[in-house]
Amino acid sequence: MSPDLPPAGVEALRTAVRRAVAAGDRTDARRxxxxxxxxxxxxxxxxxxxxxxxxxxxxERVHRVLALIGVPAxxxxxxxxxxxxxxxxxxxxxxxxxxxxxxxxxFRSAPDARPYYVCAALTADALTPARxxxxxxxxxxxxxxxxxxxxxxxFLTAAVRVAEHAARLGPDRAERLLRRFAANIPGAAAGGxxxxxxxxxxxxxxxxxxxxxxxxxRDRARAARRAAARLDAAGLLFGARPAxxxxxxxxx
Amino acid sequence: xxxxTADTAPDLDRLRAGAPPRNHDARTIAALTANPGCxxxxxxxxxxxxxxxxxxxxxFGTPFGQSQFALARGNAFxxxxxxxxxxxxxxxxxxxxxxxxxxxxxxxxxVEDGESREARHARTRRLLARALDSAEGTLFDHPMxxxxxxxxxxxxxxxxxxxxxxxxxxxxxxxxxxxxxxxAEPEQVAAAARQAAVYVLALRRxxxxxxxxxxxxxxxxxxxxxxxxxNRPSATPVDVRPQLAVLERQLARLTRVRDILADLPPDLxxxxxxxxxxxxxxxxxxxxxxxxxxxxxxxxxxxxxRACGATGVLGRGVRDxxxxxDTVGAALALARGTAEPPAELAETAALLRxxxxxxxxxxxxxx
Numbered sequence: 210m211s212p213d214l215p216p217a218g219v220e221a222l223r224t225a226v227r228r229a230v231a232a233g234d235r236t237d238a239r240r241x242x243x244x245x246x247x248x249x250x251x252x253x254x255x256x257x258x259x260x261x262x263x264x265x266x267x268x269e270r271v272h273r274v275l276a277l278i279g280v281p282a283x284x285x286x287x288x289x290x291x292x293x294x295x296x297x298x299x300x301x302x303x304x305x306x307x308x309x310x311x312x313x314x315x316f317r318s319a320p321d322a323r324p325y326y327v328c329a330a331l332t333a334d335a336l337t338p339a340r341x342x343x344x345x346x347x348x349x350x351x352x353x354x355x356x357x358x359x360x361x362x363x364f365l366t367a368a369v370r371v372a373e374h375a376a377r378l379g380p381d382r383a384e385r386l387l388r389r390f391a392a393n394i395p396g397a398a399a400g401g402x403x404x405x406x407x408x409x410x411x412x413x414x415x416x417x418x419x420x421x422x423x424x425x426x427r428d429r430a431r432a433a434r435r436a437a438a439r440l441d442a443a444g445l446l447f448g449a450r451p452a453x454x455x456x457x458x459x460x461x
Numbered sequence: 462x463x464x465x466t467a468d469t470a471p472d473l474d475r476l477r478a479g480a481p482p483r484n485h486d487a488r489t490i491a492a493l494t495a496n497p498g499c500x501x502x503x504x505x506x507x508x509x510x511x512x513x514x515x516x517x518x519x520x521f522g523t524p525f526g527q528s529q530f531a532l533a534r535g536n537a538f539x540x541x542x543x544x545x546x547x548x549x550x551x552x553x554x555x556x557x558x559x560x561x562x563x564x565x566x567x568x569x570x571x572v573e574d575g576e577s578r579e580a581r582h583a584r585t586r587r588l589l590a591r592a593l594d595s596a597e598g599t600l601f602d603h604p605m606x607x608x609x610x611x612x613x614x615x616x617x618x619x620x621x622x623x624x625x626x627x628x629x630x631x632x633x634x635x636x637x638x639x640x641x642x643x644x645a646e647p648e649q650v651a652a653a654a655r656q657a658a659v660y661v662l663a664l665r666r667x668x669x670x671x672x673x674x675x676x677x678x679x680x681x682x683x684x685x686x687x688x689x690x691x692n693r694p695s696a697t698p699v700d701v702r703p704q705l706a707v708l709e710r711q712l713a714r715l716t717r718v719r720d721i722l723a724d725l726p727p728d729l730x731x732x733x734x735x736x737x738x739x740x741x742x743x744x745x746x747x748x749x750x751x752x753x754x755x756x757x758x759x760x761x762x763x764x765x766x767r768a769c770g771a772t773g774v775l776g777r778g779v780r781d782x783x784x785x786x787d788t789v790g791a792a793l794a795l796a797r798g799t800a801e802p803p804a805e806l807a808e809t810a811a812l813l814r815x816x817x818x819x820x821x822x823x824x825x826x827x828x
Contacts, residue, residue, distance in 0.1 A: 285544060332569075335584060340571055357598060360546025361565035367545075393548040395555065395562065420563050 219248050267308065268327050270300050271343060278370045280363040281330035281344040281353060290367075293383035294374060305343050313447045316346075320442060328446040330355045333432035336440060338448035346446050350436060356428030358421045365418045368394060372411035390414070472722050473508040478732030482509030485615035490608070491655035492755045494707045497714065500721050501746040502756055507610070507718040510731045512757040515741065518733045521760035531637070538637040539620060542685060542694050547600050547622070549694055550633070550685065557696050558626060564599045571603035571618070578616045581605040586667065589623070593673045596628045606663035610712070619660045624683070630668070632660045632682040633696075640686045640695055650684065650699065657682040658704035662712075680705060749777045785809060 222245040229238040273295060274287045282290075284302035291300035302308060312326045326346040329338035333356040344353045355363075368390040375383040387405040391397040397413035398405060436445055444450075485506075493506060505512050516522055542549045546567045554560040570585050582605045592598035601623040607614050622633040634657045638649045661682065665675035680702045688695035721744070729740055741761065748766040752759040766774045770789040773780045785806050786792045794800035795810040796817040802810035 283544065285540075334568075334588065340569055357566040357568050360567040360569075361548075361551070364545040364548055393545075393552045395552075417562060421565060 219245065219252055222248055267300075267302070268312065270295070271302060271308070271327050272325060272345065274300070275327070275343060275345050277374060278367045279348075279352075280366045280370075281339070281342040281355065281359075282363070282367060283341050284343065286367065287343060289386050289389070290371060290383075293371075293386045294378065302343070305341055306338075308343070309338070309447060313443065316446060317443055326446060328353070329448045331432070331436060331448050333357070333359070333428055336432070336436050336444075336449045349433075350445065351426070351429040351433040354429040354432035354436065356425060356432060358425040359429065362418060362421050362425045364390075365394065365414045365421075368397075368414040369411045369418070372407040372414065376407040376411070472719075476504070476508040476729065476731055477510055478730040480511065483511050485509075485608075485610050485617070487617055487619060487656040487659040490610065490615070490617075490659045490708070491652070494655060494704070494711045495755050496747060496749065496752060497707075497711055499747040499752075501741065501744040501758065501762070503714070503718055504721055504725075504744050505731070505758070508731070514733060515731060515737065516757045516761055518737055519741065519761050521758075521764065523757055523760065535637040538687060538692070538694075539635045541692065542635055543602065543622075547602070550600070550622070553685070553694055553696050554624070554626075560599070560626065564626075566597065566599040567602065568598065568600070569602045570605060578605060578618075581618075582607055582616065586671065589667060590671045592625055593668065593671060593677065596625070598625050600624055600633075604664070606660065606667060608659070608663045608666065608712075617660065617663055621657070621660050623664060628677065630664060630678045632657050632664065632678075633685060634660075634682060635685045635694075638686055639689065640697060641689050643697075645686060645697075653684055654682070654699050654701050655704050655708075657684075657699070658701040658708050661701055662705060662708055748773045749780070750774070751777070783809060783813075786813075 222241060226238060226241045226245055229241055270291060271287055274290045275282060277294065278286070278290060284305050287302060288300050308327055309329050312328060315323065316326050316328075324347075328344050328346045330342040330344040330353045331337065332339050333354050339355045342355065371383060371386060371390065375387055384405070387407060387410055388398075391405045391410050391413075394410065394413050394417060396416065397410045440449060489506065493502070496502060505515070513523070546565075551560070551565060555562070568588055570581065570588065585601075585604045585606065588598070588601065589604070592601070603618060603620070604623050606617045606619065608617060609615070620635065622635075624631045624633045634653055636649070636653050638645060661678055661680065665678045668678055669675045681698050681700050684697045684699050685694050686697065687693065725743060729743060731737060731740055741758075742765070746758070746762045746765065748759070748762040748771065750763075752762060756762075763774065771787060772783050772789055772792065775789070783792055786795065786809060791800065792813060795802055795806070796813040798814060
């Protein structure tokens, strides 16, 4: 084997074969080809057989994450939490509205047939679906209302839940996620540089939460009462339908 | 809508030959201020003609749009700053401006696709009215604003945030160009300031309509850009008063587009057929090399200006120096003394002759 080859790398062997052929070195090429075949066989034998992984449906995975953080969340946060805490393939919800629409169809064709639905969070003022947020039908209605302070309180609540979960599982599970929370919560990054203490993060988030919680709960409860009075069962979960656009596209 | 503009609207509709009006956005409105002397652009924009389609029909389509990479980078940075109820932006505003911890109101005025622009504008009005009355509310994301452009309401869906601090609104514009050591590329900042000025103006009109003092919208905007070579956002205040002044003058001028229309043939239309070239040429343009970066018609106008030897091709500076001398040929004739200048151009002609003499001397008679 020529000295510049990394050990038994299939790609490296392929390159070496090409180089030998190009250089017209037949004996070397023959020897390298044999090595390449052996390396390929070894690789194929080492690879685990494509085992049957039970695929968890997207809605189920989203449900697990939302149940963990307990507040409406954007797909990006859902994906990050899933990556940090739940094993298995990564989770991406590229179009949350599509998922919600599928859930809405299922709900409308057979109401309450499923134990839970991934549904919308509703804007407190218009009761329309809040953009880009996912929620669970099993939550109390006020949790699914988004008032003016709710984006912040939900962010802080998610920080508390994630920090507590991380503390249970061990500190390095969600390092990146915790850092992201800590960077934007005052007093959360009090520890050493580059590390985040889950307990300190939870405490800082709770401290800010205390400032907003009461007013936010009031706004949300009021919106939930209005929603209950105005919307039917499907509307309560998936929001009032917005008025359709009759004009041409929107200038961006 | 004023009486003055109401009766130009049918004329403008005719110019489009039945096509729906193109929407303005802050970019196109800001571009209006770039070349105020251009009647062609004024008329085409006022009528909402699809300039890109016109230029392509004439064989002068712009070969490239905005870079996909730049767009993707811009969107990613914006998403990062706005994630989780603008968590990063709040941190930034708390650090830089001492925003109180309790000021965390965030209203996303955009909704899922499918809602009409009128309904969204109404929602923006409702929430801003509440905020103006109670001084409650911090961040208003994606406000749907409206600005009357030559008698047509243009809806603006800015990717900006209206930010209320101490009862005053500021426009927060998120851009992905880097601010390195407190310095950013002046051209980028100027373009951002022009766009932001459009939003400030639209927001001021809205505040005035709601019965409040338009000065509650500050002329100081906040530009949020990545800091140095990181992805960390930084906020820089930018005073957009000069841009606002230019914009207001331009919009006033646009609504007087009737004066330009009066001089045009009554049956003029920009329908995409064989008469299009003549129709476009019927409206005078004022080409300058800078047009290429801001106007879809630029390549057509450049071709036209080169063909007739207009001085504008050599740049605005040259055109202004040669005030009154429209073509390169005329300028050369004056310089060589082969043409007799009219009285009002005597000074320019003398300068040109001096320049020609200096050039001859410098070249030692070689030219």
